[in-house]
Amino acid sequence: MVEIPAAAAAPHLESQEEYSDHAVLHPKPRLREKALVKSQRPTPTDDADMIARAERAVDALAPSFGKWMAQSAATLLESVEGFGEAGPQSPEEVEALHLLAQDVRGQAKQFGYTVAAQMATGLCDHLAHGEVDVPMVVVRRYAEAIASVVRAEVKDAPNDIARELVRQLGVLSAEFRSRRAAEKAQAAAAEAAKDNPGETE
Amino acid sequence: MSFDRSKPVLVVDDTYAIVRIVRTLLNAQGVLDVEGAGSGPEAIRKLSQKEYGLVVCDYYMTPMSGADLKLIMDGRPEWAGIPFLLMTTNDAGAKAKLDRPGAPILIQKPFTAEALLAAMDRAVSAVAA
Numbered sequence: 001m002v003e004i005p006a007a008a009a010a011p012h013l014e015s016q017e018e019y020s021d022h023a024v025l026h027p028k029p030r031l032r033e034k035a036l037v038k039s040q041r042p043t044p045t046d047d048a049d050m051i052a053r054a055e056r057a058v059d060a061l062a063p064s065f066g067k068w069m070a071q072s073a074a075t076l077l078e079s080v081e082g083f084g085e086a087g088p089q090s091p092e093e094v095e096a097l098h099l100l101a102q103d104v105r106g107q108a109k110q111f112g113y114t115v116a117a118q119m120a121t122g123l124c125d126h127l128a129h130g131e132v133d134v135p136m137v138v139v140r141r142y143a144e145a146i147a148s149v150v151r152a153e154v155k156d157a158p159n160d161i162a163r164e165l166v167r168q169l170g171v172l173s174a175e176f177r178s179r180r181a182a183e184k185a186q187a188a189a190a191e192a193a194k195d196n197p198g199e200t201e
Numbered sequence: 202m203s204f205d206r207s208k209p210v211l212v213v214d215d216t217y218a219i220v221r222i223v224r225t226l227l228n229a230q231g232v233l234d235v236e237g238a239g240s241g242p243e244a245i246r247k248l249s250q251k252e253y254g255l256v257v258c259d260y261y262m263t264p265m266s267g268a269d270l271k272l273i274m275d276g277r278p279e280w281a282g283i284p285f286l287l288m289t290t291n292d293a294g295a296k297a298k299l300d301r302p303g304a305p306i307l308i309q310k311p312f313t314a315e316a317l318l319a320a321m322d323r324a325v326s327a328v329a330a
Contacts, residue, residue: 047318054229054314061225068218095263102261103216106290110222110311121290128294 065111080143091130098127208254209234241265284324
């Protein structure tokens with residue numbers, strides 16, 4: 001009879017102790033080996049598959065994008081309306097409004113609402129420095145325009161009305177900015193004249 | 202290089218939709234244990250309770266920004282080694298604040314699954330370096 005070595009007979013065992021009335025089997029510890037297989041970095045091919053799968057999974061969420069965008073735009077508009085004509089009264093309140101505008105901007109970019117993203121970027125610029133640098137009526141125009149294009153599911157620029165809306169908001173912003181700059185320059189000149197009365201005479 | 206996939210990922214954003222998107226992207230890439238936090242303080246509470254393999258965080262949040270959360274994490278030895286990825290829009294203000302040595306790895310919205318995967322790898326490499 002051919003004798004088979006213990007290791008070949010039972011490859012899953014690390015050792016085996018034989019006693020007169022029983023045997024103790026010591027299995028090979030394989031838990032670590034199994035765990036390592038699971039945590040190995042995927043290969044580039046796996047990556048490509050995973051990326052494709054991930055893009056498909058996000059595409060499946062696309063029907064919800066409009067709802068999420070509409071909620072964020074509505075929250076922004078509510079907040080703007082809540083501040084009324086007086087607007088935010090402290091840097092903290094301005095920052096709270098700025099964050100809402102940033103949320104809309106971030107989501108709009110991620111979900112492909114290019115027009116809303118452009119508008120939100122313009123609004124963020126007016127709120128980015130701890131004060132609102134235009135009258136609240138302009139801020140409200142931005143918030144209303146964002147809510148409108150989101151509600152109308154306008155995503156890209158080819159929509160003529162949306163493009164015109166973005167242009168008008170830009171003009172409005174530029175107008176108020178130049179007016180504000182002129183006021184500041186005038187105030188600075190008046191201050192200088194007060195400090196050095198002889199120079200202006 | 203990949204993060205430790207045996208540990209959960211923490212996605213921090215005050216916008217539910219973005220948490221949902223990132224979670225979906227990660228799930229589809231085989232990262233199944235993904236948790237969300239709606240603010241910096243909530244993230245800190247979660248970090249205190251569990252060990253995470255990666256943190257993906259929005260920049261614009263209240264009461265603390267994503268950059269503030271990263272600073273707090275850097276100050277705690279047990280959190281300083283966790284790869285950290287900061288989501289921003291293309292924003293000059295954020296860029297200016299984050300233009301410093303040791304600043305977190307950024308990913309700009311909008312991002313694709315591929316960009317997220319690459320940025321995650323960069324975040325892990327930044328910790329390993």
